[in-house]
Amino acid sequence: MFLKTEALDAGYGFLQILRDVNICLEEGEFSCLLGPNGTGKTTTLKTIAGLIKPMKGKVIFNGQEIGGLAGNKVVQKGVVYVSEALNLFTNMSVHDNLLMGAFTVKDHEKIKKRLDYVYDLFQRLKQRHGQLAGTMSGGERKMLAIARGLMSYPKVILVDEPSFGLSPQMTDVVFDALDVLNREQNLTVLVVEQNATKTLEATKNGYVMENGVIVMSGASKDLLADEGIQKTYLGL
Amino acid sequence: MIIKKLVDIWKKTGTVACVMLLVCLALTLGSAITRGPYLLVNVISAGCMLSLVAMGLALVFGVMNIGMFAHGEMFMIGTLVAYFVASPFQNLLYEEHPGLMVYLAPLLAVLAAGAVGFVVGVLVELLLFRPLRKRTKGNWVMNSFLLTVGLGIILVNGHQIIFGANYKAITKYLPGGAVDILGVYVSPDRLAAIIISFLVVIGFWLFMSKTRLGTAVRAVSQDETGSLMVGIDLPLIFTLTMAISCGLAAVAGATLHFMYPSYPSVGLEPTYLSWFVVILVGLGNTTGAMIGAFMVALFKVLTVEYVGSGWDHVVPTALIMLILIFKPSGIFGSAVRSKVDQ
Numbered sequence: 166m167f168l169k170t171e172a173l174d175a176g177y178g179f180l181q182i183l184r185d186v187n188i189c190l191e192e193g194e195f196s197c198l199l200g201p202n203g204t205g206k207t208t209t210l211k212t213i214a215g216l217i218k219p220m221k222g223k224v225i226f227n228g229q230e231i232g233g234l235a236g237n238k239v240v241q242k243g244v245v246y247v248s249e250a251l252n253l254f255t256n257m258s259v260h261d262n263l264l265m266g267a268f269t270v271k272d273h274e275k276i277k278k279r280l281d282y283v284y285d286l287f288q289r290l291k292q293r294h295g296q297l298a299g300t301m302s303g304g305e306r307k308m309l310a311i312a313r314g315l316m317s318y319p320k321v322i323l324v325d326e327p328s329f330g331l332s333p334q335m336t337d338v339v340f341d342a343l344d345v346l347n348r349e350q351n352l353t354v355l356v357v358e359q360n361a362t363k364t365l366e367a368t369k370n371g372y373v374m375e376n377g378v379i380v381m382s383g384a385s386k387d388l389l390a391d392e393g394i395q396k397t398y399l400g401l
Numbered sequence: 402m403i404i405k406k407l408v409d410i411w412k413k414t415g416t417v418a419c420v421m422l423l424v425c426l427a428l429t430l431g432s433a434i435t436r437g438p439y440l441l442v443n444v445i446s447a448g449c450m451l452s453l454v455a456m457g458l459a460l461v462f463g464v465m466n467i468g469m470f471a472h473g474e475m476f477m478i479g480t481l482v483a484y485f486v487a488s489p490f491q492n493l494l495y496e497e498h499p500g501l502m503v504y505l506a507p508l509l510a511v512l513a514a515g516a517v518g519f520v521v522g523v524l525v526e527l528l529l530f531r532p533l534r535k536r537t538k539g540n541w542v543m544n545s546f547l548l549t550v551g552l553g554i555i556l557v558n559g560h561q562i563i564f565g566a567n568y569k570a571i572t573k574y575l576p577g578g579a580v581d582i583l584g585v586y587v588s589p590d591r592l593a594a595i596i597i598s599f600l601v602v603i604g605f606w607l608f609m610s611k612t613r614l615g616t617a618v619r620a621v622s623q624d625e626t627g628s629l630m631v632g633i634d635l636p637l638i639f640t641l642t643m644a645i646s647c648g649l650a651a652v653a654g655a656t657l658h659f660m661y662p663s664y665p666s667v668g669l670e671p672t673y674l675s676w677f678v679v680i681l682v683g684l685g686n687t688t689g690a691m692i693g694a695f696m697v698a699l700f701k702v703l704t705v706e707y708v709g710s711g712w713d714h715v716v717p718t719a720l721i722m723l724i725l726i727f728k729p730s731g732i733f734g735s736a737v738r739s740k741v742d743q
Contacts, residue, residue, distance in 0.1 A: 178538070214630070216626065216629065216630075235629070235634075237629055237632045237634050237635070240631065240632035241632055245630070246630055247630075248626065251627075252630055253627060254619075254620050254624055255623060255624070256623050257623065264616075265617075265620050265628075265631050266631050268617065268620075268631045268632045269632035313631065316631075317631065317632060
């Protein structure tokens with residue numbers, strides 16, 4: 166197992182959200198975590214990324230326990246989180262945002278190489294490299310957030326709601342980029358989504374969460390064909 | 402081409418800020434021409450010193466969201482350290498052949514004050530704000546503000562208990578008579594203070610814009626969670642920010658020790674003045690604080706010149722209140738930024 170959570174409980178203060186969450190990701194796997202609003206999908210990602218301390222259970226990455234580490238340590242290990250709020254540095258240029266993304270990388274050559282790769286992947290960012298991040302459109306900011314995440318040479322990227330607030334075309338661009346990263350860089354990707362059809366078509370494996378519990382998991386195409394899923398999420 | 406660039410700057414800084422800057426510039430030039438260029442020298446010397454204190458205050462607010470009301474007490478610590486380092490060498494100053502030590506002692510005093518301020522800043526963060534941050538969920542601004550007020554009271558009274566309430570002063574730092582600049586006689590101490598604060602401000606600016614840690618500090622001031630997500634060690638940056646801010650205030654105290662003897666409540670005036678500055682330009686804006694420091698210095702100098710020296714706090718405060726009524730976010734305020742943040 167590359168990244169897995171073992172009987173993970175987490176929440177905010179006294180409020181427990183996650184109950185006994187077990188997720189297993191193989192290296193280079195493109196998976197998704199689906200579920201309705203307020204079921205703990207984001208909490209799961211935040212706990213893995215070190216923004217929330219788990220109440221119980223373990224997060225294991227590459228054989229090492231990373232549950233409870235501070236967020237910056239988790240990034241150093243190679244797990245990057247792209248939040249729904251994006252958390253960009255709005256008063257810095259696109260270029261500076263990307264350089265901040267490479268904060269954990271010390272080698273200037275490596276940073277430059279990665280910058281070229283990221284600019285190549287998202288042409289739009291290259292055109293706007295001098296613009297302040299806060300003045301860009303929603304889609305561009307989403308690209309920038311993902312690009313910034315990529316700058317630290319992560320092995321796993323956790324993306325929260327890549328389609329949120331985006332037009333269908335822009336959503337395609339973002340998903341295509343994630344797909345390219347997954348295939349070319351052997352990057353392990355876990356996306357959290359509400360847009361179930363699109364996500365299940367793009368990913369290989371999926372987990373379905375309800376009220377903080379994983380209720381179903383399996384290959385994405387099986388989930389897509391599942392009657393319960395179709396009824397609840399796809400409106401068929 | 403030049404006009405286009407000017408328009409760009411205008412748009413970037415905002416109309417209110419540009420108008421204010423132009424008015425200030427006109428006031429400075431006008432008064433300098435009608436009353437003599439010594440006003441200009443006074444504004445520069447007062448502004449340099451004030452910017453040291455105000456920038457630290459703005460930094461702490463911008464990065465850590467703390468309304469620091471013990472900032473003047475760091476200034477007080479600076480004067481105290483300077484007194485104990487520099488006064489043993491004071492009798493050397495008036496001997497026939499003052500040695501190298503006479504020049505070295507003031508420098509040593511400033512450096513020691515900076516170092517002590519830095520350490521105090523680290524301690525304050527580790528012992529006070531870090532535990533508070535762990536326990537506070539909401540209401541951080543209020544809680545931390547109250548904590549700084551308490552800290553200020555403790556430091557003032559601590560000074561009084563340990564070192565007494567009397568004035569601990571040196572007569573001057575450097576030997577030699579006043580230097581004639583533009584018809585105004587400036588003491589070498591004042592000149593040195595201007596140069597030191599100038600160098601420190603430049604050093605601070607270089608640190609913030611060119612170094613890895615400096616950019617991390619800027620990043621944290623813009624988005625804490627985002628900083629954590631790119632791998633910045635938040636507790637380290639908080640500690641560093643507090644340390645730098647306290648260090649700057651202490652350096653200012655040590656540099657100005659020839660004007661401000663060390664006594665328990667010497668920090669009151671720097672606290673108020675730097676809060677004027679920070680409120681005037683908009684909270685948490687360090688570059689703005691530097692410019693604002695010169696504005697407040699200008700208000701002060703002009704008031705002393707035209708109204709009378711007893712009014713030197715009244716008129717600037719009244720002006721700041723007026724400006725805030727029309728632009729509550731401060732003249733370089735974050736109205737645009739918060740809009741952009743959405």
